[in-house]
Amino acid sequence: MSNNILKVGVIGCGIIAKIGHLPWYNHSKEANIVALADPDEKKLKKAGKLYNVEKLYTDPNDLIDDPEIDAVSICSPHWAHAQQTVRAADNGKHIICEKPIGTDLNQIDEMIKAVEKNQVIFQTATQKRFSPGFQMIKEDLLEGKLGDVFHASIYWYHFIPDLDIPWIRKSLDFLKKLGIDIEKNMGAWRLTDERAGGGDLMDHVPHYYDLFRFWFGDVATVSAQVRRVYKSRAHEDHGAMLFSFKNCETIAVFERSQNITGRVKGEELGRIHGTKGSYYFDVPHEYNLEPMEIKKFMFSLKNYIVNRKKKIKIKYPKDKWNLSYAREIRSFINQCLGKSNEDVGFPEEWIPTIYDGRAALEGVLATYESSRTNQTIHLPLKSYSPINWKNTVE
Numbered sequence: 521m522s523n524n525i526l527k528v529g530v531i532g533c534g535i536i537a538k539i540g541h542l543p544w545y546n547h548s549k550e551a552n553i554v555a556l557a558d559p560d561e562k563k564l565k566k567a568g569k570l571y572n573v574e575k576l577y578t579d580p581n582d583l584i585d586d587p588e589i590d591a592v593s594i595c596s597p598h599w600a601h602a603q604q605t606v607r608a609a610d611n612g613k614h615i616i617c618e619k620p621i622g623t624d625l626n627q628i629d630e631m632i633k634a635v636e637k638n639q640v641i642f643q644t645a646t647q648k649r650f651s652p653g654f655q656m657i658k659e660d661l662l663e664g665k666l667g668d669v670f671h672a673s674i675y676w677y678h679f680i681p682d683l684d685i686p687w688i689r690k691s692l693d694f695l696k697k698l699g700i701d702i703e704k705n706m707g708a709w710r711l712t713d714e715r716a717g718g719g720d721l722m723d724h725v726p727h728y729y730d731l732f733r734f735w736f737g738d739v740a741t742v743s744a745q746v747r748r749v750y751k752s753r754a755h756e757d758h759g760a761m762l763f764s765f766k767n768c769e770t771i772a773v774f775e776r777s778q779n780i781t782g783r784v785k786g787e788e789l790g791r792i793h794g795t796k797g798s799y800y801f802d803v804p805h806e807y808n809l810e811p812m813e814i815k816k817f818m819f820s821l822k823n824y825i826v827n828r829k830k831k832i833k834i835k836y837p838k839d840k841w842n843l844s845y846a847r848e849i850r851s852f853i854n855q856c857l858g859k860s861n862e863d864v865g866f867p868e869e870w871i872p873t874i875y876d877g878r879a880a881l882e883g884v885l886a887t888y889e890s891s892r893t894n895q896t897i898h899l900p901l902k903s904y905s906p907i908n909w910k911n912t913v914e
């Protein structure tokens with residue numbers, strides 16, 4: 521690292537690179553984006569132009585082998601993460617990798633070996649921990665402000681219609697002929713590509729599974745039912761999960777869907793209930809980069825009678841430098857440069873590690889296994905067979 525400036529390469533120039541990684545390296549005085557990689561030349565050139573990056577690789581391995589680079593952001597689809605991590609670690613590069621960090625626990629164990637052997641930093645990109653609102657909840661839980669927490673529930677949905685409805689398919693194909701590939705631009709592979717290893721839950725469970733562990737500690741059991749509402753999809757697109765924890769009596773419920781009509785950009789609502797009160801939170805679509813809102817309903821006789829609540833809108837500074845994505849990247853830069861994380865205001869020991877990333881995938885696979893076998897799964901996960909959607913009678 522020359523002059524204490526981190527030289528970064530970003531692998532995959534799709535949605536998350538543009539929202540969660542590139543803008544924040546670009547804003548940082550302690551990092552330079554020196555290279556980008558994407559097999560899609562159009563996306564690669566567009567990102568290169570936007571961020572004034574000259575080294576553009578269509579083969580991600582060429583970026584990973586580039587000796588000028590100190591650290592990589594892995595923003596490729598799930599199935600590419602394991603190979604890219606092992607290669608980057610073997611080249612001595614620090615890594616921040618998008619969730620899920622892999623689709624197979626054995627592969628993740630190989631990633632862990634490579635990271636440990638080469639003593640590089642690996643940060644899992646589960647950015648919700650860095651959200652000022654979720655961090656405030658963590659701190660309040662530690663201080664016992666909610667008393668004994670007995671229940672948490674998350675209700676999170678988006679709406680993506682069945683893309684194989686004839687008029688939608690016809691329109692998509694027509695636009696594709698004009699050079700506008702909506703499916704590609706919206707990352708439809710997560711619902712249609714077998715290599716993703718799962719569908720909507722592979723994509724979204726890691727976020728709240730990670731937050732649940734952050735708040736309540738290790739998960740003891742997982743009970744779940746998952747469904748594939750639209751048969752045009754390769755995997756599940758809807759599910760409900762129930763978690764218990766090793767060291768507390770909290771019950772956590774997570775409901776997730778891609779199929780619910782409602783708010784155009786979806787809805788992400790949460791509740792945490794303790795013996796001293798409840799917090800209700802409402803999180804705007806993550807790509808909006810807007811603050812979340814928390815309402816606190818604390819128990820006291822006065823509050824009980826007048827139903828008083830304290831509403832807190834978690835404010836971000838105007839330049840959004842205190843957003844979850846920005847704080848995630850700032851923390852990664854600090855780790856790579858060997859600096860304290862005080863300027864971010866987020867303790868080093870809370871930064872998600874490769875072991876947290878592994879745990880999140882274990883949670884996803886336990887969800888599938890529970891639904892497939894109609895059993896409650898006790899962690900650690902001892903065996904796993906993927907759901908064969910082709911043979912599933914629905």
Ligand SMILES: NC(=O)c1ccc[n+]([C@@H]2O[C@H](COP(=O)([O-])OP(=O)(O)OC[C@H]3O[C@@H](n4cnc5c(N)ncnc54)[C@H](O)[C@@H]3O)[C@@H](O)[C@H]2O)c1
Binds near residue numbers: 563645
């Ligand atoms: N943390 C979050 O909030 C969040 C949000 C969205 C996506 N993600 C994760 O980020 C990853 C990427 O998702 P996305 O929404 O940006 O998808 P996307 O389809 O928008 O972008 C992926 C990009 O990777 C490129 N690509 C394909 N194969 C590649 C390979 N082998 N190596 C390098 N690049 C390759 C594609 O051409 C595309 O430009 C996924 O793992 C996803 O789960 C995280």
